[in-house]
Amino acid sequence: MIDATRLESDLLLLYPDAGPELNFTTDYELLVAVILSAQCTDVRVNIITEELFAVADTPQKMCELGEGRIAQIIHSCGMYRQKAKALYNGAKILLDEYDGIVPDTREELMRLPGVGRKTANVVLSNAFGMPAIAVDTHVSRLAFRLGLSDEKDPFKIELDLQKVFPMSSWTKMHHLLILHGRRVCTARSPKCQDCSLKSYCPRKGLAHVSDKKSL
Numbered sequence: 527m528i529d530a531t532r533l534e535s536d537l538l539l540l541y542p543d544a545g546p547e548l549n550f551t552t553d554y555e556l557l558v559a560v561i562l563s564a565q566c567t568d569v570r571v572n573i574i575t576e577e578l579f580a581v582a583d584t585p586q587k588m589c590e591l592g593e594g595r596i597a598q599i600i601h602s603c604g605m606y607r608q609k610a611k612a613l614y615n616g617a618k619i620l621l622d623e624y625d626g627i628v629p630d631t632r633e634e635l636m637r638l639p640g641v642g643r644k645t646a647n648v649v650l651s652n653a654f655g656m657p658a659i660a661v662d663t664h665v666s667r668l669a670f671r672l673g674l675s676d677e678k679d680p681f682k683i684e685l686d687l688q689k690v691f692p693m694s695s696w697t698k699m700h701h702l703l704i705l706h707g708r709r710v711c712t713a714r715s716p717k718c719q720d721c722s723l724k725s726y727c728p729r730k731g732l733a734h735v736s737d738k739k740s741l
């Protein structure tokens with residue numbers, strides 16, 4: 527097992543400003559942006575939310591906008607019909623049951639349409655400052671290549687990472703692993719020769735042959 531402290535400090539040197547790349551100014555905007563980010567790039571989501579938040583930056587306004595108009599605005603996003611339904615129905619739940627306020631527990635967040643454990647973890651950590659490791663495709667891939675987890679299931683990977691890193695590092699490691707996965711340890715062409723972790727990465731130069739099919 528590689529030294530988690532060294533890994534974290536090396537990644538912090540590389541990405542000292544690591545943090546969310548989605549644009550948001552409120553808890554609700556963050557929730558909406560993360561729901562939209564499923565199978566869509568953060569760059570695309572930020573383009574979409576600039577238009578969406580101009581007319582609907584609260585659950586009340588999202589309800590008033592209506593599912594059809596939401597779908598029109600977010601149509602360049604993958605699975606836009608399902609996401610429009612989730613945003614509309616989720617806004618109604620927030621208004622009816624939470625006075626329009628985004629709840630701060632995983633259980634309540636995961637009751638909202640379009641919100642799974644990963645989305646709930648992103649909201650809990652970035653909106654409410656609760657330690658959480660959201661496991662997306664980049665975190666899964668990096669966890670495997672760095673020898674931090676051999677699991678395929680995102681929840682089991684999350685549990686493995688929770689054991690490797692102290693709780694105070696969970697949120698930061700989520701951002702650091704994502705950035706390294708986007709910029710260096712990419713899915714198809716990992717830049718091992720240019721990677722700052724290559725001296726101790728167990729899969730340096732082997733990522734392609736050792737990756738699991740699911741990654």
Ligand code: SF4
Nearest residue numbers: 711716718721727730
């Ligand atoms: S050495 Fe290669 S496989 Fe390991 S983290 Fe760096 S890019 Fe990824």
